[in-house]
Amino acid sequence: MIKVLIVDDEQTEREGLELILTRHFENLEIQQAKNGRIALERASTYKPNLIFMDIQMPGLSGIEAIQELQQRDCHAKIILVTAYATFEYAKQAMKLGVHDYIVKPSKISEIVKTVENVLDVIKEEQVQEQKQQHTLQAAMSVFETDVVTQLLFDHVHEVHLNQLVDLLHIPLSEDKFVMSLLIPEGGSLAYSKIKEAVRASGSGWVGALNGRHVPIIVFRDSRKSYRHQSMSLAQEILSISANQEHQWFIGIGDVYKPIEKIKHSYQESLMATRDFQQSRKYQYYGDLPTLTLDVSSQSYKAYEEQFYGSIRNRNWTELLAHVQDSIDDLERNSVTMMVAQKQIAEMLWLISSILADMGVSVELPIFSVQVTSYKQLRNETAFMLERMQEAHYEHSQQTEGDMIEQIKNYVIDHAHQDLSLERISKEVALSPIYISKLFKEKLGVNYITFLTDCRLEKAKKLMRDSEKSMKEISIEVGYHDPNYFSKVFKKSYHMSPTEYRKKNVIR
Incomplete structure (x- = not known):
């Protein structure tokens, strides 16, 4: 379904154009706005794919509305509806990002042809967007694993914590706990299936495999009790073990609300895996006998x-x-x-x-x-x-030696790829956890911040060139989604990539 917004101060013009569209095209959802101000409000909630914008309207003109839409990072295609057909006017319209224009009055066949061309572009972009979303999901899975690793092992500086959780939309106010899955030697082949099972539950994130342990942060589902939710997920994960079930074991930590306290639940989940040879294949930390070395003492x-x-x-x-x-x-x-x-x-x-x-x-x-x-x-x-x-x-x-420099150079050279701590660990033969710790101790920043800085510095250099589009730049530096790239950039530099380019472009 393609969403269309028709903006014109004359009702007969709006209804006439809508009639033409509904008679000649399928799978269109159409809304109307009678002036530029209403169009801006509707565009922010309706998220149209295509906007027909009249140029002459009382109050906010079509040109002003288009300029405001650009400031709001609206990605809709725009067809300008105008009574002016001069070359200079068309040139000005194209500079504003207008895809095409219709001159009043126009033949129905001309309108249909113009719309067909724009719809073909939109449909092609939607296909590409679906491919990018698939790639983005894979990239975010890598990012998720790295964030989990850094949170659980306390390799994140407090100043970066909010930035990390915001990028992944972590609900800071939500209760959460950790499950530690103990798998047998050689069980790493099941790691991808474990991630799929946790992702299917919609309530957890999986960290990097650490020896035989797989850490999982689980967000509480208010519709279920803590025991019901954790037991159901544990049984789902254990079902993957097939004939090795006797070698799998899950320790379950207590629930904590502040995300910076989640490492305590992780420590508890590890303690709960100590007696992994019992017949029941999961153990709650809260059910263990009182320990001599109590985590909270x-x-x-x-x-x-x-x-x-x-x-x-x-x-x-x-x-x-x-x-x-x-x-x-x-x-x-x-x-x-x-x-x-x-x-x-x-x-x-x-x-x-x-x-x-x-x-x-x-x-x-x-x-x-x-x-x-x-x-x-x-x-x-x-x-x-x-x-x-x-x-x-x-x-x-x-x-020993200049290991951190080797890792830094590797990250800089491969920052445009889907680079994870696990991939780096294979390159330098160190564990993901230790690499994360090296970044914090030796460089004073966490790994994700360093990787982000590398990507954004390259993006700024490309933007100053002013030849490549924002979409091309975002993909070239390692972001598959231009919207996500824009969000990361704005959080770091307090301005959008478009605003940065305008201020720093080399003419």
């Missing part, structure tokens, strides 16, 4: 800061001594072996999660057997810590 944060500092400084001797001291305290207090093993397992899990946040790929710290003595507990713990230390050392060796 000061003691947990103190442990986290101390462990992070030791790992960051590569002081594994200090870290091992701290854990061994904890085992000594448990033994002095005659804590049972089952409880002691559980508390040390929580410490090991916390250390592994810190390493994962740093981009280090580590195996889940799971005791292979139920320990029967403190000597065995010390040996098993030391063995797992040594494995983590080795993984950290190998990761550090890979990331």
